Amino acid sequence: MASYYNENTVLWLDGKIQKASETKTDxxxxxxxxxxxxxxxxxxxxxxxxxxxxxxxxxxxxxxxRSAEALxxxxxxxxxxxxxxxxxxxxxxxxxDAYIRPVVYGPANMSFNPNTExxxxxxxxxxxxxxxxxxxxxxxxxxxxxxxxxxxxxxxxSGHYVNSILASQEAKGKGFDEALLTDMNxxxxxxxGANMFFEKDGRLFTPATGNILPGITRATVLEICAELDxxxxxxxxTPNQLKQADSAxxxxxxxxxxxxxxxxxxxxxxxxxxxxxxKVQEAYMDKVKEKQNQLETI
Ligand code: PMP
Numbered sequence: 001m002a003s004y005y006n007e008n009t010v011l012w013l014d015g016k017i018q019k020a021s022e023t024k025t026d027x028x029x030x031x032x033x034x035x036x037x038x039x040x041x042x043x044x045x046x047x048x049x050x051x052x053x054x055x056x057x058x059x060x061x062x063x064x065x066r067s068a069e070a071l072x073x074x075x076x077x078x079x080x081x082x083x084x085x086x087x088x089x090x091x092x093x094x095x096x097d098a099y100i101r102p103v104v105y106g107p108a109n110m111s112f113n114p115n116t117e118x119x120x121x122x123x124x125x126x127x128x129x130x131x132x133x134x135x136x137x138x139x140x141x142x143x144x145x146x147x148x149x150x151x152x153x154x155x156x157x158s159g160h161y162v163n164s165i166l167a168s169q170e171a172k173g174k175g176f177d178e179a180l181l182t183d184m185n186x187x188x189x190x191x192x193g194a195n196m197f198f199e200k201d202g203r204l205f206t207p208a209t210g211n212i213l214p215g216i217t218r219a220t221v222l223e224i225c226a227e228l229d230x231x232x233x234x235x236x237x238t239p240n241q242l243k244q245a246d247s248a249x250x251x252x253x254x255x256x257x258x259x260x261x262x263x264x265x266x267x268x269x270x271x272x273x274x275x276x277x278x279k280v281q282e283a284y285m286d287k288v289k290e291k292q293n294q295l296e297t298i
Pocket of ligand 1: 213251
């Protein structure tokens with residue numbers, strides 16, 4: 001098992017800095033038993049100037065608040081307070097390139113009734129790109145994304161990730177690197193923990209919001225497309241359309257931007273180095289590290 005903390009690691013728990021190894025939590029709550037919690041996945045980077053910067057912290061903490069509200073959970077902090085707490089945790093743990101995991105969870109309550117209080121924890125650790133750095137062999141999952149009529153799909157709720165774990169384990173069990181899930185109507189949707197784009201004839205296409213988690217990286221990719229004059233469309237696309245594409249990639253905070261080599265038995269024909277995804281990948285890494293974008297200045 002990976003080790004996320006050691007005896008010196010500290011976390012932020014409701015305003016207190018505590019040793020991760022000494023923090024206790026109640027085992028009689030809805031969060032552990034029913035997956036009733038919300039969380040974020042955020043990254044910080046050592047930027048070109050040497051400073052540590054959290055990428056899009058306001059967007060992430062605003063989404064955490066919206067996720068808590070979507071689940072009727074009490075939410076106790078402002079975005080600004082949580083950003084400051086996160087910088088404190090990074091500094092105290094001596095982290096620059098880090099993955100940051102805030103979670104809002106409930107107290108002891110084994111019923112389905114709402115809680116009048118919640119806890120907020122912020123943890124951070126070093127994490128390599130979530131899906132690695134090699135092109136990915138992707139499998140169309142037999143699992144679909146949760147039906148938005150059964151879940152608040154736009155919320156980053158812990159319980160939704162049972163679906164993600166099942167899909168990811170299925171793909172890896174069959175020798176693939178990652179899964180692509182469809183939505184309840186059979187249109188391509190997203191990965192267990194990332195959004196996706198595909199390229200066809202000089203344009204990018206991405207599943208529209210509605211049946212996916214509206215990713216902050218996905219929004220950043222759309223920004224990059226505007227900056228680099230890359231035509232991009234959002235819509236509903238079938239697995240068959242994907243199997244006629246030139247290239248494809250996943251994007252997410254943990255995964256960053258990572259290309260695919262294949263989907264099921266279809267190999268993408270365009271060499272990654274000449275794809276729009278590769279351009280977006282470079283621009284994304286420049287953005288998070290606050291480097292002058294090489295492509296913009298040409
Ligand atoms: N979809 C799912 C299901 C995810 O878990 C994530 C990761 N948060 C994403 C998409 C990408 O979102 P973001 O770019 O905000 O990290």
